[in-house]
Amino acid sequence: xxxxxxxxxxxxxxxxxxxxxxxxxxxxxxxxxxxxxxxxxxxxxxxxxxxxxxxxxxxxxxxxxxxxxxxxxxxxxxxxxxxxxxxxxxxxxxxxxxxxxxxxxxxxxxxxxx
Amino acid sequence: xxxxxxxxxxxxxxxxxxxxxxxxxxxxxxxxxxxxxxxxxxxxxxxxxxxxxxxxxxxxxxxxxxxxxxxxxxxxxxxxxxxxxxxxxxxxxxxxxxxxxxxxxxxxxxxxxx
Numbered sequence: 001x002x003x004x005x006x007x008x009x010x011x012x013x014x015x016x017x018x019x020x021x022x023x024x025x026x027x028x029x030x031x032x033x034x035x036x037x038x039x040x041x042x043x044x045x046x047x048x049x050x051x052x053x054x055x056x057x058x059x060x061x062x063x064x065x066x067x068x069x070x071x072x073x074x075x076x077x078x079x080x081x082x083x084x085x086x087x088x089x090x091x092x093x094x095x096x097x098x099x100x101x102x103x104x105x106x107x108x109x110x111x112x113x114x
Numbered sequence: 115x116x117x118x119x120x121x122x123x124x125x126x127x128x129x130x131x132x133x134x135x136x137x138x139x140x141x142x143x144x145x146x147x148x149x150x151x152x153x154x155x156x157x158x159x160x161x162x163x164x165x166x167x168x169x170x171x172x173x174x175x176x177x178x179x180x181x182x183x184x185x186x187x188x189x190x191x192x193x194x195x196x197x198x199x200x201x202x203x204x205x206x207x208x209x210x211x212x213x214x215x216x217x218x219x220x221x222x223x224x225x226x227x228x
Contacts, residue, residue: 004156032214034214034217036219043222049216095215099147099162099163099164099208101162102147102157102159104156106156107154107156
């Protein structure tokens with residue numbers, strides 16, 4: 001089955017700096033890579049996702065890059081703000097007609113300091 | 115439009131007791147999922163359903179049963195609770211009609227088994 005590794009487990013940055021979280025996956029059949037943000041006491045919320053036919057995707061201050069050959073993908077947050085503080089999870093799956101069975105990384109606790 | 119809701123929010127059980135967690139979605143999604151989240155392990159898929167009356171096993175199905183009698187509801191049952199089932203449980207839903215079949219999560223149920 002798929003295995004997703006995520007680093008670092010904790011990340012502390014100053015407000016306005018950039019933050020980068022990296023993930024690797026093992027199954028070459030995976031073709032969908034979402035990123036979720038989880039605030040304390042809440043469920044994960046999708047912030048950006050990418051399919052394997054695209055190398056990079058941006059949405060305002062957030063971007064995701066994908067290297068299929070190396071089997072790794074990264075989340076980039078620019079101009080970080082205190083409200084970006086949360087736990088971020090990467091995930092991977094093979095989109096088929098039988099559901100979207102996500103395998104998650106272990107999470108990164110991001111702290112944005114004033 | 116409430117999205118994905120979960121009942122109850124918190125529950126404490128004694129070893130050997132049984133209970134059912136309820137997930138409901140009002141987005142007319144075909145697919146529904148149950149995950150558990152444990153510290154340092156991310157989210158792991160327990161069971162999922164691709165339609166009314168159908169269910170399938172995920173990564174960690176042992177000790178759990180599920181039912182999808184109505185399209186909008188997905189029930190997770192613990193027949194004989196064990197301390198190892200202490201966790202936060204999240205339900206999610208998705209639809210193949212969405213661009214990436216992205217999953218929407220509920221707020222979670224925190225379960226403690228003594």
